Amino acid sequence: MAMRRHVLEDLRLVRLPSDPSISPDGSRVAYVLTEVDGDENKRSLWWVGRDGTPRPLTRGKADTAPRFSPDGRTIAFLRDKQVWLLPADGGEPEQLTELPLGAGPPVWSPDSGRIAFAAAVNATPPGEPVVSERPMHKVDGVGRLGGLGSQVFVVDLADRSVTQVTDGTAFAGTPAWSPDGTRLAFADQLAGDGDMFAPAPAVVLNLSTSDIELVGDDKVLAVSWHGDDLVLVAMPGTEAANQTLVRDGRNLAAELDRNVMPGGGGYPGALPQAFGQELLFCARDNGCTHLYSVKNSGVHKLVGGGRVISGLSVANGSAAVIVSTVDIFAEVAFLDPATGDLSLVTSYASVFDDVVHVRPEPRAFTISDGIEVRGWLRRDPSAPTPGPLLVDVHGGPHNAWSPVRDWIHLYHQVLVAQGWTVLLLNPRGSDGYGEKFLQAALGAWGEADERDFLEAVDSLVAEGIADPDRVALTGYSYGGYMSCWLPTRTDRFAAVVAGGVISDLTSAVGTSDAGPAIAEHEIGGPDRLAALSPLAHVAEVTSPTLILHGEADQRCPIGQAEQWFHALHDRGVPTRLVVYPGASHLFVLDGKPSHRLDYQSRIVAWLDQYAGKRS
Numbered sequence: 232m233a234m235r236r237h238v239l240e241d242l243r244l245v246r247l248p249s250d251p252s253i254s255p256d257g258s259r260v261a262y263v264l265t266e267v268d269g270d271e272n273k274r275s276l277w278w279v280g281r282d283g284t285p286r287p288l289t290r291g292k293a294d295t296a297p298r299f300s301p302d303g304r305t306i307a308f309l310r311d312k313q314v315w316l317l318p319a320d321g322g323e324p325e326q327l328t329e330l331p332l333g334a335g336p337p338v339w340s341p342d343s344g345r346i347a348f349a350a351a352v353n354a355t356p357p358g359e360p361v362v363s364e365r366p367m368h369k370v371d372g373v374g375r376l377g378g379l380g381s382q383v384f385v386v387d388l389a390d391r392s393v394t395q396v397t398d399g400t401a402f403a404g405t406p407a408w409s410p411d412g413t414r415l416a417f418a419d420q421l422a423g424d425g426d427m428f429a430p431a432p433a434v435v436l437n438l439s440t441s442d443i444e445l446v447g448d449d450k451v452l453a454v455s456w457h458g459d460d461l462v463l464v465a466m467p468g469t470e471a472a473n474q475t476l477v478r479d480g481r482n483l484a485a486e487l488d489r490n491v492m493p494g495g496g497g498y499p500g501a502l503p504q505a506f507g508q509e510l511l512f513c514a515r516d517n518g519c520t521h522l523y524s525v526k527n528s529g530v531h532k533l534v535g536g537g538r539v540i541s542g543l544s545v546a547n548g549s550a551a552v553i554v555s556t557v558d559i560f561a562e563v564a565f566l567d568p569a570t571g572d573l574s575l576v577t578s579y580a581s582v583f584d585d586v587v588h589v590r591p592e593p594r595a596f597t598i599s600d601g602i603e604v605r606g607w608l609r610r611d612p613s614a615p616t617p618g619p620l621l622v623d624v625h626g627g628p629h630n631a632w633s634p635v636r637d638w639i640h641l642y643h644q645v646l647v648a649q650g651w652t653v654l655l656l657n658p659r660g661s662d663g664y665g666e667k668f669l670q671a672a673l674g675a676w677g678e679a680d681e682r683d684f685l686e687a688v689d690s691l692v693a694e695g696i697a698d699p700d701r702v703a704l705t706g707y708s709y710g711g712y713m714s715c716w717l718p719t720r721t722d723r724f725a726a727v728v729a730g731g732v733i734s735d736l737t738s739a740v741g742t743s744d745a746g747p748a749i750a751e752h753e754i755g756g757p758d759r760l761a762a763l764s765p766l767a768h769v770a771e772v773t774s775p776t777l778i779l780h781g782e783a784d785q786r787c788p789i790g791q792a793e794q795w796f797h798a799l800h801d802r803g804v805p806t807r808l809v810v811y812p813g814a815s816h817l818f819v820l821d822g823k824p825s826h827r828l829d830y831q832s833r834i835v836a837w838l839d840q841y842a843g844k845r846s
């Protein structure tokens with residue numbers, strides 16, 4: 232077979248399984264398959280058995296959240312955000328809901344007789360003025376909240392009736408049935424002054440009495456049951472810290488000192504799930520999301536190493552996951568929960584069997600203050616040295632690079648094929664190295680982590696890997712912030728591509744949907760906001776800078792990019808601003824394929840123009 236290197240157009244060939252649901256008899260797994268269809272990301276449902284032959288379940292374009300009924304006869308799923316049913320052995324789907332703003336993922340009652348879900352409801356009619364009284368008044372990818380709330384509904388399959396079972400509460404998260412089917416637990420804002428999409432207290436609704444009971448005072452991201460005990464993935468208190476796994480008021484994952492990962496855009500993980508007397512959950516370690524089991528004897532790692540778990544489904548002693556490795560973007564696997572052994576049953580990566588992709592080299596750098604920071608290098612060992620080096624800064628700041636093959640950053644493989652080295656560093660502030668490390672940049676964005684990057688570059692130059700005249704910088708979101716900040720501290724970057732930027736923290740706190748969280752949990756007082764804003768130091772910048780930004784980004788609003796573009800232009804620094812029409816913050820993750828391809832193409836071109844050739 233004639234081998235080739237990755238090209239950016241390959242992102243159109245990537246097919247990604249997600250959101251698995253294992254059948255009660257453990258024989259097969261239903262999942263969402265996302266693939267590029269023209270300029271859309273098509274999502275349809277498939278299933279696969281232990282024979283490893285995937286088969287289509289639905290032919291929709293926006294089919295998500297497949298859920299086997301406990302009796303195994305039916306699969307509930309979302310189509311265009313409405314709840315549908317499909318006979319598990321095939322047949323015609325049936326639409327169950329027609330809600331104005333759609334429904335959230337369906338959750339079967341233990342007796343397979345009912346389905347619960349949370350659904351957005353809006354007291355503000357379309358086109359009417361939007362009144363805001365809460366600090367979080369908009370959400371990226373959703374828009375202005377106004378009178379938007381979220382309530383819990385139950386469908387009775389006997390008569391297909393759809394009943395709203397909560398009213399007074401403000402924002403209800405996806406519910407979880409108690410084992411006896413009499414109660415529903417969910418995260419909710421009881422006080423009414425809470426913020427949608429912000430972590431909220433857990434409550435239990437008694438369906439026969441409609442009584443709602445508050446469960447503890449943890450702010451929770453997700454709820455599930457372990458026997459008759461409620462299990463919470465809880466947020467820390469006032470500042471950024473590890474998310475915890477709480478059952479009966481106790482943090483079951485305390486001994487790990489790792490962040491519990493319930494799963495979410497760009498943050499792989501899965502909802503904790505009971506496996507007999509054990510409880511399975513995900514936590515991040517050294518950049519990877521691993522699978523753990525809580526047993527009477529403590530917490531044990533089930534799936535570790537260079538693997539990332541981004542989906543989990545457990546039923547009657549069987550389990551399935553979505554797993555990524557250094558060689559595969561994402562595949563479906565059956566899991567032996569007793570041993571942690573994985574049996575892959577899909578091979579979507581095989582479409583790239585003719586591609587030579589470069590695996591990452593693990594690296595550790597001891598910084599001058601004694602802190603060790605870890606990461607990976609992607610480079611072709613046969614490439615001439617010293618060669619061009621790209622420093623790519625991850626987001627968060629509490630996100631992290633992992634070594635697995637990823638489609639968001641296919642440009643890494645393209646650059647490596649052109650002789651580049653790509654540094655993927657997890658500096659202080661990154662997740663996966665303990666709470667103290669995660670908190671090491673609080674109140675000191677840029678200041679605390681800059682030397683981690685600059686000293687790692689020094690090391691690679693000293694090793695003869697990196698040409699000091701061809702060092703480039705890029706990053707998105709928090710990485711975009713750092714791609715503005717670092718060039719105010721040094722002129723060593725021959726080329727910079729800043730994506731989804733934050734350039735002015737003072738205005739960002741007031742205009743970002745995460746503004747209150749940034750101010751409260753990350754930066755602290757207003758005086759620090761100005762000092763840590765790249766805009767306050769833009770006079771120092773000389774590096775040619777390409778700015779790439781989503782027009783509808785509410786996490787890092789477009790004004791952050793426009794201010795930086797204007798300030799650089801005003802100082803004669805070579806700069807260009809590219810705005811992606813209608814794109815929200817996460818467009819680089821799941822936006823239009825043409826936008827994702829354009830974004831990555833521009834990075835490669837800008838780096839080639841300003842740092843690719845020897846001087």
Ligand SMILES: CSCC[C@H](NC=O)C(=O)N[C@@H](CC(C)C)C(=O)N[C@@H](Cc1ccccc1)C(=O)O
Pocket residue numbers: 496497498625626627628629630707708709710712733743745748749752753786787816817819820
């Ligand atoms: C309390 S700070 C804001 C927290 C939030 N963290 C996780 O999402 C966040 O949105 N951080 C931003 C940067 C911040 C607004 C300065 C961020 O970096 N978000 C994402 C962006 C992303 C994720 C996955 C794929 C592409 C982009 C990130 O955490 O990496």
